[in-house]
Amino acid sequence: MEHAGGGGAALEIRGLRMVYRRGDAAVEAIAGLDLDVADREFVAIVGPSGCGKSTLLKLVTGLRQATSGRITLHGRPVAGPRPDVGIVFQSPVLFPWRTVLDNVLLPADVLKLPRAQYTDRAKELLELVGLGGFETMYPQELSGGMQQRAAIARALVHDAPLLLMDEPFGALDAMTREQMNLELQRIWAASRKTVVFITHSIAEAVFLADRIVVMSPRPGRILEIISNPMPRLRTMEDTLSPEFGAMVHHVRGLLGGGGTGAAL
Amino acid sequence: MARLRHAALPLTVFVIFLAVWEAIIRGLEVPSYLVPAPSAVAGAFWRGFTQARYLDHAMITGFQAIAGFIAGSLLGIAIGAMVVVFPVAERIVYPYIVALQTVPKVAVAPLIIVWFGFGIESKIVIVALVSLFPVLVNVIAGLKAVDQDRLDLMSALGATRWQIMRYLRLPNALPFVFAGLNTAIVFSVIGAIVGEFVGANKGIGFLILQANFALDIAAAFALFVVLSIMGVTMHATLQWIQRKVVFWSRAEEHFRP
Ligand SMILES: Nc1ncnc2c1ncn2[C@@H]1O[C@H](COP(=O)(O)OP(=O)(O)OP(=O)(O)O)[C@@H](O)[C@H]1O
Ligand SMILES: [Mg+2]
Numbered sequence: 328m329e330h331a332g333g334g335g336a337a338l339e340i341r342g343l344r345m346v347y348r349r350g351d352a353a354v355e356a357i358a359g360l361d362l363d364v365a366d367r368e369f370v371a372i373v374g375p376s377g378c379g380k381s382t383l384l385k386l387v388t389g390l391r392q393a394t395s396g397r398i399t400l401h402g403r404p405v406a407g408p409r410p411d412v413g414i415v416f417q418s419p420v421l422f423p424w425r426t427v428l429d430n431v432l433l434p435a436d437v438l439k440l441p442r443a444q445y446t447d448r449a450k451e452l453l454e455l456v457g458l459g460g461f462e463t464m465y466p467q468e469l470s471g472g473m474q475q476r477a478a479i480a481r482a483l484v485h486d487a488p489l490l491l492m493d494e495p496f497g498a499l500d501a502m503t504r505e506q507m508n509l510e511l512q513r514i515w516a517a518s519r520k521t522v523v524f525i526t527h528s529i530a531e532a533v534f535l536a537d538r539i540v541v542m543s544p545r546p547g548r549i550l551e552i553i554s555n556p557m558p559r560l561r562t563m564e565d566t567l568s569p570e571f572g573a574m575v576h577h578v579r580g581l582l583g584g585g586g587t588g589a590a591l
Numbered sequence: 592m593a594r595l596r597h598a599a600l601p602l603t604v605f606v607i608f609l610a611v612w613e614a615i616i617r618g619l620e621v622p623s624y625l626v627p628a629p630s631a632v633a634g635a636f637w638r639g640f641t642q643a644r645y646l647d648h649a650m651i652t653g654f655q656a657i658a659g660f661i662a663g664s665l666l667g668i669a670i671g672a673m674v675v676v677f678p679v680a681e682r683i684v685y686p687y688i689v690a691l692q693t694v695p696k697v698a699v700a701p702l703i704i705v706w707f708g709f710g711i712e713s714k715i716v717i718v719a720l721v722s723l724f725p726v727l728v729n730v731i732a733g734l735k736a737v738d739q740d741r742l743d744l745m746s747a748l749g750a751t752r753w754q755i756m757r758y759l760r761l762p763n764a765l766p767f768v769f770a771g772l773n774t775a776i777v778f779s780v781i782g783a784i785v786g787e788f789v790g791a792n793k794g795i796g797f798l799i800l801q802a803n804f805a806l807d808i809a810a811a812f813a814l815f816v817v818l819s820i821m822g823v824t825m826h827a828t829l830q831w832i833q834r835k836v837v838f839w840s841r842a843e844e845h846f847r848p
Contacts, residue, residue, distance in 0.1 A: 385743075388747045390746055390747055407749070408746050408748065408749045414744070416740055420738070420741055420744050422741070422758075422762065423839035424762040424765075424837075424839050433748070433758065436754075437748040437754055437758065467839060
């Protein structure tokens with residue numbers, strides 16, 4: 328297996344199956360899924376709405392229990408929520424009663440890490456995501472894009488080696504989204520974390536990822552995994568290259584003509 | 592300056608209202624034991640504070656209302672938190688609370704006077720009882736009404752129940768708690784007056800009864816004015832505290848009976 332960045336597998340998923348039950352009704356969300364994500368790799372997951380992407384993320388974080396299958400994170404099976412994972416949700420999920428800095432420090436508070444030491448780190452991270460100087464403001468005083476960047480800083484603060492992101496830029500306009508893609512690539516390159524990134528946007532997936540996992544409609548399984556060999560750091564110029572266009576075209580074909588949010 | 596201009600219109604309307612009222616009473620020679628003229632009410636108000644020690648009575652009623660309000664609210668917060676932390680407690684305690692709530696406090700007020708005497712203690716108990724429920728209901732609602740995303744965020748970090756309580760549920764409940772407190776503070780003045788109606792020898796409620804017996808309707812109106820000043824002051828103070836404490840949530844206007 329060839330992975331950008333080398334190293335061992337950060338995440339190993341084997342025969343994962345998830346069935347939601349409510350009374351007699353059963354919804355099969357994920358039907359047998361195998362995936363390896365290498366250390367420091369950036370993997371994007373695309374698939375039609377309702378194919379089980381968010382479910383997959385909840386299983387990896389241990390927020391939900393799989394019906395069957397095995398998930399191994401850094402060599403240890405996932406049996407519940409773990410501090411070696413940072414999560415960015417679709418919405419920023421910031422607490423309005425905490426300042427931006429205190430929001431970023433929330434993981435440190437919960438994990439009982441020394442606040443003094445982590446305050447410096449949080450400030451550096453806010454600087455990194457372009458929010459230097461906004462520490463003492465409250466989330467409701469920031470724009471949507473700024474809030475999402477604060478959420479990214481929060482996911483990074485306890486230095487978890489794996490970052491899971493569930494359509495983090497879904498609510499942003501196209502311009503801000505491009506900006507955020509560039510920044511995320513920069514942050515990823517600087518922090519050298521493993522990232523699993525869920526998105527509806529094919530172009531976003533191809534732009535960001537080392538490998539793009541394309542999922543089938545529900546019940547979710549993997550249709551194909553496409554490697555993107557384009558060198559880092561990529562620029563918006565690169566999205567105009569024939570190579571990039573071919574990959575986008577290929578993924579769109581797999582998803583069936585680009586019904587679901589194919590445009591960036 | 593803007594505030595002054597803002598208040599100018601309602602103030603003008605109020606003055607015209609008083610003038611028309613005064614004119615009707617004088618013009619139609621309405622007897623003062625039915626409806627007093629504003630000037631008579633003002634006179635009674637002045638005499639009340641200079642001769643009849645309205646201030647002392649207002650202090651007593653105010654103390655009963657505030658002490659009962661604080662006691663009832665603290666109890667409501669404590670029971671509410673307990674019910675949410677230990678779901679068993681909800682099934683055991685809640686039916687009694689609802690049963691208690693469905694009994695009109697006016698009905699049990701005489702009993703409470705029998706148990707706790709004619710003094711301020713019985714009024715504080717009555718006020719605490721009427722303040723308890725709106726706070727309790729809102730505390731439970733607020734502690735429970737937590738976004739699934741926020742819960743997931745905390746869970747994903749491996750937060751304990753206590754940490755979820757401290758970092759998420761408690762602050763999340765605060766706007767709800769204040770909604771309950773806003774209702775309770777209005778109830779608290781009503782509760783104190785009800786208590787005084789049933790049995791007291793001090794307080795604004797006691798004075799209102801006296802004025803009614805003496806057919807001194809101007810004094811009764813003056814006492815209503817005292818009551819509304821007390822109510823408005825307490826409510827405004829609470830609003831001010833609310834804006835400081837739950838600065839992130841817009842100060843909503845709540846139903847005021
Ligand atoms: N808590 C739940 N109970 C029952 N069914 C659920 C639950 N959560 C998700 N599902 C079902 O599982 C399937 C996959 O849902 P999931 O949220 O993982 O999709 P998704 O790929 O993230 O979709 P989207 O791209 O729209 O966010 C859906 O059909 C959904 O109805
Ligand atoms: Mg989803």
